[in-house]
Amino acid sequence: MSDSAHPAVHPAPTTFIRKWVFSTDHKIIGIQYYFLALVAVFTGLALSVLMRLRLAWPAESWPWLEKIFPVGFEGGVMSPEFYLAMLTMHGTIMVFFVLTTAPQGGFGNYFLPIQIGAHDMAFPVLNMLSFWVTFLSMGVMFAAFFVAGGAPISGWTAYAPLSALGEVAGPGLGSGQDLWIISIALFCVASLLGALNFITTVLNMRTKGMSLMKMPLTVWTWFTTAILALLSFPVLLAAGILLLLDRLGGTSFFIPAGLVVSDTVIENSGGSPILWQHLFWFFGHPEVYIAILPGMGVASQLLSTFARKPIFGYHAMVVAIFAIGMLGFFVWGHHMFVSGLSPFSALVFSILTLAIGVPSAIKTFNWLGTLWGGKIRFTTAMLFAIGFVSLFVSGGITGLFLGQTSVDVQLHDTYFPVAHFHMIMGVAAIFGIFGATYYWFPKMFGRMLHEGLGKLHFWLTFIGVNAIFIPMHLMGIMGQLRRYAESTEFKFMEPLQPYQEFVTFAAFVTAAAQLLFLVNFVWGMFKGKKATENPWEATTLEWITASPPPHDNFGGRELVVNHGAYEYGVPDAPRDYVMQTDPPIARTSHRDAG
């Protein structure tokens, strides 16, 4: 045994446990991540439905809910504290266990090695570890629902000092908040392991001919996302350790002097709550791009495939992906415009924030340029990709409002930022995940999803999310405050109650539409039409192997890549697409196909 033996080639597992549970195969791990995210997303969805119920009909009693949640629904009405617990857990579950795990851990794990022609990740055992630590982390997070006091009420941002004081500050801030921090710390570790694996794989495992500029844009986004995760999660981990020490070790990193909470004098002194905001948002803003970048990659891949055209401006796209990722590290202050930043730093953060509009606009124009004049095939996957672009624009535009300090002071803590970040980070990223699911499902499970059902799902979801979030922008401009379980106490918010009811109806319809997706998914796994190797006539490497691919991805073949990732409609080619492994084409015409 020498140290230089090839560690990525491992024999196909034979036992059930090694094959499906503690598997080192990146494809199985990808599916495990995907199912974890699926459980998380439906949990998070259920929490938001409960919140919407409370917001639309604040006085209504729901006795049957009291039977399910005897603590939160005394007398059938959700207590404001329980509402805050729902809010915290909805945000946390969605951001960490859905938007971070599904695009990167799920699809990234499954398709990154295949798309670069590798047989597995660089460190398969580490890969398995990252999944199981994520799984453990989710278990710890869900346990927070069941401990005394319930889930924490400090929001997904766990703002100190509320999160740092312990039980005295409110229900759920005792062991619930402890579990929250431990879960997030575990999640950080898992993400770090995953990120260094992704980066090493991209740099060292590409097959012959797969130069960096021949990589599909999906690989570029997973790569950039991994860099963001590698550098931002450790800062959250550091913040989490400090917070845990404040709670359990008696330190005062985040607790200022002179606090009196629930008639109790807090002994700690000298800490800075703003420090938590700095550390949290130094992670938190890159996290937004961790969620959305893979969606951009998927949108690029899908638009090119189904418009039957090369992606418009491949190089510009790569540069824009990197620019968005790197700028993401220097804009965290725009979450803190009202926290007492000096006007000068606020100005710098504001300018840097607005600068992200440039690479974002490059991407948007290139997507439109890809669609322009294409022979568009409106598959469900394509609809979701176009939906992604639409939501990216409508969610991104409002970022320009919030990025300006003067406007932000007015809109801060209203429904406006809530609508903004749901549109761009939540729903757009989810559309990326849906697009990827409809596109790659045949490869992952060897069967096709039902297109008709898929299109119905798309239209209901697309109209539904707009019906939810466009009114929320308006409510925010009119002053509706976020994080409140009810606003009946405030005269100026009274006229907005009909909006609340409308949004709740829209949310119910959208949530119900997701059941269509679930039905389609389960039906597709067992009864769907058998998929061929390349049902979409696409060009990247995952489409030259069986559906689903064999254990080593390519059945022992060594691939040689001769073509870029998106060569559609190439003159002199025998078909309207050239796969990356096709032999070089002898060109007779003058047009460059690249």
Next chain:
Amino acid sequence: MPVAIAPPEVKPQTGREDRVPASGGPGGGSGSDGGPGRRGDGGGRRLGPDSYQLGMWLALASISMMFIGFSSAYILGQGTNSQWRAMAAPPYVWVNTVILLASSLTLELARRAGAATEVKRWMTLTCVLGAAFLAGQLWVWGLLADQGIYLSGNPHSSFFYLLTGVHAVHLLGGVAALVYLTARAWISAARVPAGTSLNVTAIYWHFMDGLWIYLMVLLFFWR
């Protein structure tokens, strides 16, 4: 956590594939034939020893970010916290510092030694020094506690316990990797560490050494 990659999981070739085994260096097996890739850099690279080194460097980048996070909290606290009372460096930390530096030296001697017995001897000494450093840190924390300086005492002592504690946890991982490699070498003569596993562990260990020096400068000389 980087411990998980420090001792590489070495699996035998399956033999099922007729591929070329990983060649020694970075870019091994890179072929420029056939592939019209504009750059040869992507050509046919396979996971070699360099991947473990790359993985380790990435892990260290990530650890650095964590300590940068702590450092910014430290500098902010030092500048703004009215409760800040700087404590003097406990004299024994300098003894520990010397022990840790010595351990880097012995590890380097092990890495450069030719004969297996020498490798094993220096490795063992490194393990002992690493463990001695950790024991020394426990001793220092005990002494401070005896003087009434606790984690929750004042911001500077909080940071002292925090930074040295997190460093110790990371060093514990390094000691575990070293002990694993050394024990393996004593058990089987064929498994005397050389090459990647030792190099990667050494990178980690030296980094922890440098990190310690940085932390000492930050804690006791940065004003």
